[in-house]
Amino acid sequence: MVLDSLSKSLRETLRKISRSTSIDDNLINEVVREIQRALILADVDINLTIELTRKVEQRAKNEPVPKNSNPRNHLILIVYEELLNILGKPREFKAKPATIMLVGLYGQGKTTSAGKLARFYIKHGFKVVLIAADTQRVGAYEQLEQISKQVGADFFGIYGEKDSRKIVSGALSKYSNWDVKIIDTSGRNALNEDLLEEIRGIAEIAKPDEVMLILDASIGQQAGKQAEAFNKAAKITGVIITKLDGTAKGGGAISAVAKTGAPILFIGTGEHLDDLEYFNPARFLSRLLGMGDLETLMATAKELHEEIDEESVERMASGKFTLKDMYEIWDKMSKPGLFKKLFDSLPMFKLQQKEIDESLIDQSEAKIRKYKVIMDSMTYQELDEPDIIKGERIDRIARGSGTQPSDVKELLRDYKRMRDAMKNLRGNRKIISMLKKQLKEGNIEDFNQ
Ligand SMILES: Nc1nc2c(ncn2[C@@H]2O[C@H](COP(=O)(O)OP(=O)(O)OP(=O)(O)O)[C@@H](O)[C@H]2O)c(=O)[nH]1
Ligand SMILES: [Mg+2]
Structure with a gap:
């Protein structure tokens, strides 16, 4: 985390x-x-x-x-x-064909982020070329070439060429029909006129759709000052904060950048080329606080081939949660692991004292099959009003389903725990609707992989 x-x-x-x-x-x-x-x-x-x-x-x-x-x-x-x-506003962002220029000082993570972005776009089905326009760093050409191979992107560079504009114009004419062109540029020790001129020169030729500033989270609040300076110098369309995995100063970096108004688009959460996440403040915060997040809930619901839409979340949160509802949810959960995922993502679950414990979730997949058989022996009235299931009814259901009365009681106990947990959601409706609003404002649909 x-x-x-x-x-x-x-x-x-x-x-x-x-x-x-x-x-x-x-x-x-x-x-x-x-x-x-x-x-x-x-x-x-x-x-x-x-x-x-x-x-x-x-x-x-x-x-x-x-x-x-x-x-x-x-x-x-x-x-x-x-x-x-203090986390700022999300920026609408969709994966679509684009020329992207990455800028930043030495060692901030430009080249790595270029690879991560390439992988991200390739996953979305785009043809991507990585362009080596860093003419400063020794070995920059080889590093990017290697990364291109790793992610399956094309690579363009002119070995030994010192004029980055030549490289970029060469790349753009060769790859004019390609979807996504990502330009890795040179860094410097500090933002100086030399670097600015180089950035301007490349931008003039590339006419980038995105200029992304790469900032290392471990510089903490300094990230804000850098974002401001770069913003004045070139039109920054988004910030990627890298190395958020390895530093305690990330809170400083994020809040300081957010305060400048420059939108944080992505965060880098590791050295691996998969470690890139879209930055949505609401989602980030709810994860940080252990509230789970609605977006994951919605994504999981999609995996179930059935939208658990806002209405059913509301319905569950309203406290009306019958065995029939439980049956419907379980019926859709044939994929291993989905049960846990769904419950992990329910807002506020982690804050409830009566958490559904891990062992219940782990065993649940086997249990679901048994429970479904038991519920098949119940009447509609029983499914709708589970509180009437007592004494004789329990024996009848057990006989009808070939199980023991203790199994039926266990099912009822689990159902009641789930119902209580759902009830606890009720007071948090405002949080639920706020999350929904936030998630709507920030475009997240492309980032669920
Ligand atoms: N833990 C962690 N390491 C990262 C992340 N992003 C980059 N790094 C590491 O940071 C170091 C520098 O990354 P580069 O991508 O080479 O940085 P750069 O901005 O291209 O650096 P120069 O080309 O020297 O200006 C490398 O060792 C990367 O593996 C991240 O999100 N998490
Ligand atoms: Mg580099």
Whole structure:
């Protein structure tokens, strides 16, 4: 998990809120202090941190709790909203044919990100060429050539050529019909006139659709200053923050870049060429907080060849959850692992004390088959009103399905746990609808692989 320690302490704080018996000023002060500590440890700017925690404190103490919520969930929502504010807005992004220029200082991850982007576009069915326009770094040509082979992209370079514009114009005329052209450019130790001239020169020839700035997360808040400087110099259309896997300072890098208004498009989460994720603030935050995310839920639902649409999430969250609903869900879960995935992705599950435990999920696939047989012996009325299943009915169902009464009771127990968990979603409807809104604003459909 990216930003492990930040995630751990924020989750702890939310857990504390959800376990508290009452929300009073003491608890609010404690929560605010803990968030402050967590953010500062993650290198988030001190003023931004103070501003955020002041807002949390003020809202928690002054805002009335909405009727459909409770004080605990309301406080969690406030924390969620304020944290989301500092992560910036998602930028609409679709995988489509494009000329992409990657810029950044030495060692920030340009060449690696070029390979990751190439893989991403190839997965979407595009023909991709990687263009070696870094004329500074020794071995840059070979490095990119090697990466091209790894991902199955074409490679273009002119060995020994010092004029990057010649390389780019050569590449573009040779590959004019190709879908995606990714240009790896030279870095420098610092942003200077020399680098700017080179970037301008390439941009003039390439007329890129995207100019992506690559920033190493470990530079922390400095990332903001760099983004600002580059933004003035060239029109940056998106930022990729790399190496988020290996640093505690990622919170600083993300929030500082977000504050400049430059959209963060992707994050790099490892050295491997698959380690690239689309950055959607809501999704990122809900993962960080262990809320699971609706987007994964929706993607899983699609895998089930049946949309579990917003309506059925709402219906489940409204507390009406019968054996029939359970049967319908289970019926679709023939693929191994889907059960766990679905439950992992239900918002707020991780925050519930009555979590569905892992062993239940692991055994569930075998159980589902048995349970379906048992439910086949139930009447429609029983499926609709499971509370009437007692005594004689249990014996009859067991006989009819060739199972033991203890199996039927076990099914009912599991059903009740699931129903309770669903009920717990009710107070979190506002979070659910906020997530949905966020997910709609940021285009995510291309990033579910
Ligand atoms: N852990 C981790 N390492 C990364 C990530 N992205 C890049 N790296 C590593 O960072 C180092 C530098 O990456 P490059 O892609 O060569 O950086 P560059 O910006 O092209 O560097 P120059 O060409 O020297 O300017 C390499 O060792 C990469 O493996 C990432 O997301 N996570
Ligand atoms: Mg490079």
